[in-house]
Amino acid sequence: MIGGTGLETVALLDLRTESIPTPYGKVTVEIGRFKAHDEPIVFMSRHGKGHTVPPHLVNYRANIWALKELGVRKIIATAAVGSLSTRLQLGDIVLLDQFLDFTKSRPQTFYEGGGQGVLHVDMTEPYCRSVQAVIREAGESIGVPLQDGATYVCTEGPRFETPAEIRMYQILGGECVGMTSVPEVVLARECGMCYATIGMVTNEAAGIADHPLTHQEVVESLQAAGNKAAGLIQETFRI
Ligand code: HPA
Secondary structure, eight states: OOEOOOSSSOEEEEEEEEOOOOOOOEEEEEOOOOOOOOOOOEEEETTTTOOOGGGGGGGGHHHHHHHTTTTOOEEEEEEEEEEEEETSTOOOOOEEEEEEEEEOSSOOOOOOOOOGGOOOOOSSSSSSHHHHHHHHHHHHHHTOOEEEEEEEEEEOSOOOOOHHHHHHHHTTTOOOEEEHHHHHHHHHHHHHOOEEEEEEEEOOOOOTTSSOHHHHHHHHHHHHHHHHHHHHHHHHHHH
């Protein structure tokens, strides 16, 4: 599990911390299990303890490499998102379906040519259908409604968007906006891992809201959505 903003810890039993060396640097993860569940869960905090790593500086390659190294096959990630669409309301939980990539400075591949080779990975269905199906079932089982099939715009950050950018993303079909799903989803696919993202709607995107955006607003509205998402994830692992 990769926890984004608002999900920096999760209630796992028998928790131990491990440091995993990778070609891209060391990664710290927590490994434990949910109550009444034997399979080990690896928990990774995307922004580090206390939210110290901004989205454009997350070491995405090291993170995904470390998970692969640990034998992880399926990843559920969470991400705070702003809404560009009237169908996505504050506090909603949304399953990401497609992305529009507006990042600028992030390594996007493990395949840099030479000895590593060249890979053009398929992105027809970027997010994993089978993990999504289990998340949907979990939502039904615990009564958490899910918005489905959203197109996510990934911006470079760390700044928020201008209203003009948001209008452009709306014209292009974007429904929610965040700063982290790309290249995480791409790198997971390169490693053959099944990856799904649970988005938590924390705010109306810039220019839709009638006030300037702050990170504080995002964090505060995450409390309710974060609890819902944590319950959903726990039930997903139970199924
Ligand atoms: N923009 C970009 N990233 C975000 C937002 C937003 O409005 N809300 C939460 N993450």
